[in-house]
Amino acid sequence: MNRRELLLQDAEHVWHPYSSMSGANPVFPVASARGVRLQLADGRELIDGMSSWWCAIHGYNHPVLNAAIESQLQNMAHVMFGGLTHEPAVTLAQRLVELTPAGLDTVFFADSGSVAVEVAMKMAIQYWAALGQPKQRFLSLRNGYHGDTFGAMSVCDPVTGMHGLFTGTLAKQLFAPAPEPVFGQPCSKAHLQAFRTLLETYRSEIAAVILEPIVQGAGGMRFYSADYLRKVRELCNEHDVLLIADEIATGFGRSGKLFACEWAGISPDILCLGKALTGGYLTLAATLTSKRVSDTISHHEPGAFMHGPTFMANPLACAAANASIGLLLSSPWQDHIRNIEQALERGLAPARELPAVAEVRVLGAIGVIELKHPVDMKIIQPAFVDAGVWVRPFGKLVYLMPAYVIQTQDLQQLCAATVDVVTRHS
Ligand code: PMP
Numbered sequence: 001m002n003r004r005e006l007l008l009q010d011a012e013h014v015w016h017p018y019s020s021m022s023g024a025n026p027v028f029p030v031a032s033a034r035g036v037r038l039q040l041a042d043g044r045e046l047i048d049g050m051s052s053w054w055c056a057i058h059g060y061n062h063p064v065l066n067a068a069i070e071s072q073l074q075n076m077a078h079v080m081f082g083g084l085t086h087e088p089a090v091t092l093a094q095r096l097v098e099l100t101p102a103g104l105d106t107v108f109f110a111d112s113g114s115v116a117v118e119v120a121m122k123m124a125i126q127y128w129a130a131l132g133q134p135k136q137r138f139l140s141l142r143n144g145y146h147g148d149t150f151g152a153m154s155v156c157d158p159v160t161g162m163h164g165l166f167t168g169t170l171a172k173q174l175f176a177p178a179p180e181p182v183f184g185q186p187c188s189k190a191h192l193q194a195f196r197t198l199l200e201t202y203r204s205e206i207a208a209v210i211l212e213p214i215v216q217g218a219g220g221m222r223f224y225s226a227d228y229l230r231k232v233r234e235l236c237n238e239h240d241v242l243l244i245a246d247e248i249a250t251g252f253g254r255s256g257k258l259f260a261c262e263w264a265g266i267s268p269d270i271l272c273l274g275k276a277l278t279g280g281y282l283t284l285a286a287t288l289t290s291k292r293v294s295d296t297i298s299h300h301e302p303g304a305f306m307h308g309p310t311f312m313a314n315p316l317a318c319a320a321a322n323a324s325i326g327l328l329l330s331s332p333w334q335d336h337i338r339n340i341e342q343a344l345e346r347g348l349a350p351a352r353e354l355p356a357v358a359e360v361r362v363l364g365a366i367g368v369i370e371l372k373h374p375v376d377m378k379i380i381q382p383a384f385v386d387a388g389v390w391v392r393p394f395g396k397l398v399y400l401m402p403a404y405v406i407q408t409q410d411l412q413q414l415c416a417a418t419v420d421v422v423t424r425h426s
Contacts, residue, residue, distance in 0.1 A: 105290060141211050
């Protein structure tokens, strides 16, 4: 299919993420991707600043990941996971238990981040039901984002999470204000007052607190205090409420620690992983929990955890995940992240002087330019492409989260082009 025909058919039949079928916003056909470069069908080459939404941490078309999938394909692409098991899944589960914060010993594989969040919420509900103390509500944070399915959406920020459209169907959850102290700052008693009050008032109804540790992603790209997270963990213990950490975006090094919970030295009761789990190759997610939770669910009526996706623990995806984790751990990833952090800090700093910019902030391999007003995607998206970079802003946020393997020169070019486009188009 030639490029023109592809775009015509796309506009006619294909719905893209968070988009209308009116054809107002352009899409760009990609022919291939290698390393940190996307090759467009019209021959242009873009430096990728997005890692395909936090996923492609080793870059695209990586020989080790390709080989892992090709090798697994010789054995089996998929088998059902009900009543069967296989080496790629068991190896991956073992590795995740080893790498994640202490006390998370049971792994449930799911097929996307949103489903991993649904699974986490169901685990929390079944845990309390098993104990004979039914609790079915969740306490979440404003500016949080946890996915697009109904359970996940119910714990997303009620304004940016589009609750208005679905009020009749969405479960009514509780929301504490977004954490005020920023990353690096201490958290005072006053900072947690509203959170504590909600927890005290509704403790008999709250199955779990759910949050994104340290980095609030799609709900605002905010970096908050590790001390806040540590104190939330203490409050959950005090009030006998489970803590669900959604590390779907932050997992596997993005914030500078392998898992963002490590900044606070805490372990959640339930942990959600996804995105970079397979190095961006295939869709796979995992929900980990403690033996306390899995044993309690397993030893009480109905004696089983009630979830089981068709493509659970897909062997190709598990093989990609094992290879991706191997690649990450055998690389000096902390040095890579530190270098990216410094380069983002230097490269995005000039944006601080722009009148349209509210704030520039960087943590690990995440750089954010927050504007005072939302961007016009119709204008800014083609401008980024013309500048030779792939950057996809949302609302007031222009952000970069490159692959960990990006070279200094590419990163400098990415930052310079980003600041230049923001200067001209915001
Ligand atoms: N939680 C967080 C923190 C996320 O960033 C995302 C994806 N943006 C999700 C959950 C949902 O993951 P998925 O898109 O794979 O369903």
